[in-house]
Amino acid sequence: MRIGELSRRSGVPVPTIKYYVREGVLPAGTLTSPNQARYDDGHERRLRLIRALLDVGGLSLSAIAEVLEAVDDPGQPVHKVLGVAAGRIIPEESGKPEESGESGETDEAEEVEAAEGAGPESADAREEVAALLARRGWYVDADNAAARSLAGVLAALHRVGHGAFVELLDVYADAAEPVARADLDYVRRRVAREDLVESVVVGTVLGEAMFGALRRLAHVDASARAYGDPEEAGRWAGA
Amino acid sequence: MRIGELSRRSGVPVPTIKYYVREGVLPAGTLTSPNQARYDDGHERRLRLIRALLDVGGLSLSAIAEVLEAVDDPGQPVHKVLGVAAGRIIPEESGKPEESGESGETDEAEEVEAAEGAGPESADAREEVAALLARRGWYVDADNAAARSLAGVLAALHRVGHGAFVELLDVYADAAEPVARADLDYVRRRVAREDLVESVVVGTVLGEAMFGALRRLAHVDASARAYGDPEEAGRWAGA
DNA sequence: GATAGCGGACAGTCCCACTATCCATAATTC
DNA sequence: GAATTATGGATAGTGGGACTGTCCGCTATC
Numbered sequence: 240m241r242i243g244e245l246s247r248r249s250g251v252p253v254p255t256i257k258y259y260v261r262e263g264v265l266p267a268g269t270l271t272s273p274n275q276a277r278y279d280d281g282h283e284r285r286l287r288l289i290r291a292l293l294d295v296g297g298l299s300l301s302a303i304a305e306v307l308e309a310v311d312d313p314g315q316p317v318h319k320v321l322g323v324a325a326g327r328i329i330p331e332e333s334g335k336p337e338e339s340g341e342s343g344e345t346d347e348a349e350e351v352e353a354a355e356g357a358g359p360e361s362a363d364a365r366e367e368v369a370a371l372l373a374r375r376g377w378y379v380d381a382d383n384a385a386a387r388s389l390a391g392v393l394a395a396l397h398r399v400g401h402g403a404f405v406e407l408l409d410v411y412a413d414a415a416e417p418v419a420r421a422d423l424d425y426v427r428r429r430v431a432r433e434d435l436v437e438s439v440v441v442g443t444v445l446g447e448a449m450f451g452a453l454r455r456l457a458h459v460d461a462s463a464r465a466y467g468d469p470e471e472a473g474r475w476a477g478a
Numbered sequence: 479m480r481i482g483e484l485s486r487r488s489g490v491p492v493p494t495i496k497y498y499v500r501e502g503v504l505p506a507g508t509l510t511s512p513n514q515a516r517y518d519d520g521h522e523r524r525l526r527l528i529r530a531l532l533d534v535g536g537l538s539l540s541a542i543a544e545v546l547e548a549v550d551d552p553g554q555p556v557h558k559v560l561g562v563a564a565g566r567i568i569p570e571e572s573g574k575p576e577e578s579g580e581s582g583e584t585d586e587a588e589e590v591e592a593a594e595g596a597g598p599e600s601a602d603a604r605e606e607v608a609a610l611l612a613r614r615g616w617y618v619d620a621d622n623a624a625a626r627s628l629a630g631v632l633a634a635l636h637r638v639g640h641g642a643f644v645e646l647l648d649v650y651a652d653a654a655e656p657v658a659r660a661d662l663d664y665v666r667r668r669v670a671r672e673d674l675v676e677s678v679v680v681g682t683v684l685g686e687a688m689f690g691a692l693r694r695l696a697h698v699d700a701s702a703r704a705y706g707d708p709e710e711a712g713r714w715a716g717a
Numbered sequence: 718g719a720t721a722g723c724g725g726a727c728a729g730t731c732c733c734a735c736t737a738t739c740c741a742t743a744a745t746t747c
Numbered sequence: 748g749a750a751t752t753a754t755g756g757a758t759a760g761t762g763g764g765a766c767t768g769t770c771c772g773c774t775a776t777c
Contacts, residue, residue: 241775243722254767257725262765267724274724274773284639291634293765297536300765325694377695378702385694392687395530400523401680403664404688410660411685411692414653419696421649423704425642441640443697446650447690448631449643453650454686455564455624456616457658463617465662480744482753493736496755501734506755513742513755532734539734 242268245278249286256286264289264304266311288437296444302327310436324440326384328447364393367405375412422446481507484517488525495525503528503543505550527676535683541566549675563679565623567686603632606644614651661685 246253259265265285268276285307292298298306309315309323368390369381379386396404422442429435485492498504504524507515524546531537537545548554548562607629608620618625635643661681668674 241723252767253723255765258766261725270724272724272774275722275775276724287637287639291638295631295634325697328694372695375699377699379695379698383698385691385698389688389691389695392534392684392691395534396680396684396688398526399530399680399684400526401677401684404677404681404684407657407660407664407685408688408692411657411689412696414657415689415692415696416700418646418650418653419693419700421646422693422697423700425646427704438640438643441635441638442643443694445631445635445638445640445643446646447693449628449635449647450650450654450689450693451686452624452628452631453647453654454658454661454689455567455682456611456618456628457651457654458564458661458682459618459622459624460614460616461655461658461662465666480754491736492754494734497735500756509755511743511755514744514753515755 240278242276242278245282245286249283249290251286251290259286259289259300262300262304264300264307288441292440292444295448296328297448298328298444306440310433310440313432324436324443328440328443358394358398360394360397361390363397364390367393367408371408371412374409418446418450479517481515481517484521484525488522488529490525490529498525498528498539501539501543503539503546527680531679531683534687535567536687537567537683545679549672549679552671559675559678563675564682567679567682597633597637599633599636600629602636603629606632606647610647610651613648657685657689 240248242253242256245251246256249256251259256265260267265282268278268282270276289303289307292303292306293300306324306327309319365381365387368386371377371389372379372381372386393405396402425442426435426438429438479487481492481495484490485495488495490498495504499506504521507517507521509515528542528546531542531545532539545563545566548559551559604620604626607625610616610628611618611620611625632644635641664681665674665677668677
């Protein structure tokens with residue numbers, strides 16, 4: 240097909256498709272003449288994936304580009320691709336590993352040290368994560384991306400005065416385990432490498448969105464039950 | 479304290495603080511002279527909340543402004559505030575309610591109709607959500623924000639050819655229920671109105687980030703177990 | 718052979734979260 | 748009490764992100 244049909248089928252405007260090709264998230268069509276190219280189902284599929292990652296998953300185009308680059312490189316071992324996927328999916332929150340050497344703040348601001356990067360909360364948070372991993376017996380390296388991301392969240396909770404929220408960590412972890420097992424199971428049913436990799440991306444990104452929506456639905460239900468009054472049914476998540 | 483100290487304590491640059499005041503996310507200090515103002519702990523706390531919502535929660539400043547406006551208005555009934563909070567937290571994905579009247583597409587693109595707004599997937603997805611709500615006996619209005627958001631995710635899954643992923647819906651819902659109960663429990667322990675409202679915001683936003691990180695950690699663990707080989711431990715979520 | 722569509726290049730747009738510069742005044746330091 | 752630094756307020760500028768518009772010369776199709 241030509242670009243116009245691709246646009247019509249996918250709902251993505253022609254200039255936007257051209258833009259995606261320029262940005263490297265979508266492969267160019269195969270040229271049949273100096274100014275004529277063909278696109279196929281693969282392009283359409285890729286386009287739908289891009290839109291889903293962009294609109295539902297909230298990824299940036301550059302993150303998508305990195306993920307898809309790894310997906311498209313047959314030389315990459317699968318587990319590396321998955322690492323890239325998970326890495327780009329995490330919005331690079333706070334938990335950066337910037338260990339020390341934090342000088343340059345106005346002058347003698349070390350006594351306060353409330354910036355995001357480090358601070359006492361971060362060290363505590365990293366310990367909390369390490370303790371969690373040990374407690375649950377998870378086979379996870381304590382400085383991988385997800386662990387640092389979690390530490391960032393915990394540090395943020397402490398900073399906003401809701402350190403008590405971490406009491407729910409084990410409830411959350413209990414919930415995360417079966418979900419992760421189910422995700423893995425879904426992925427294992429794929430056979431082709433491309434399908435496998437793509438399902439990891441889809442599962443990680445859209446799965447997170449799916450759980451988020453379900454959690455909010457469960458909030459509505461739980462508060463409707465807790466507060467009885469149907470007028471107050473929107474107490475947590477609103478009508 | 480004055481703005482400089484507020485900046486030092488919170489780690490937010492002075493011009494940025496001024497900007498937040500302009501944007502209405504942070505109340506102005508109380509003037510002591512035409513060009514001198516005082517800030518207090520409340521400002522610092524608010525500033526930390528803004529940064530957490532921005533950096534960890536991924537909310538936009540305008541979304542934060544809407545949420546905080548509702549939080550700060552003592553005339554707002556609590557459940558309305560919570561509705562606003564949940565509403566702004568959802569990134570306004572795909573599941574918009576644009577029912578019909580979709581004209582204007584190039585010309586006769588109705589046969590294809592692959593744009594995001596409507597399409598056959600959206601109707602199916604809404605039905606799937608309604609079925610889920612009925613199946614689980616959740617007291618939720620089928621057209622609230624979270625339900626539409628979920629429908630958007632399901633529609634996206636179908637569009638990218640991963641409709642099978644929705645088989646995991648009930649696994650996810652099983653996991654969401656205890657999490658939501660724990661969240662509600664956490665919130666109910668708050669007494670002061672402001673604390674209550676803030677903990678809903680924090681719990682909804684940071685809780686989602688926390689679960690996401692835990693899920694990815696559980697992925698790493700689950701695949702380490704499934705694939706045994708420690709070299710492959712990063713199979714799903716990467717080292 | 719007229720018309721519509723195309724590939725490619727590049728400039729322009731809009732939004733967002735800041736960041737920089739000014740200025741007149743206030744606080745602090747010597 | 749003079750010099751230095753900080754402050755509030757206003758306005759302008761920046762850089763990134765995701766497009767969108769326009770042009771050109773060529774190609775496919777009626």
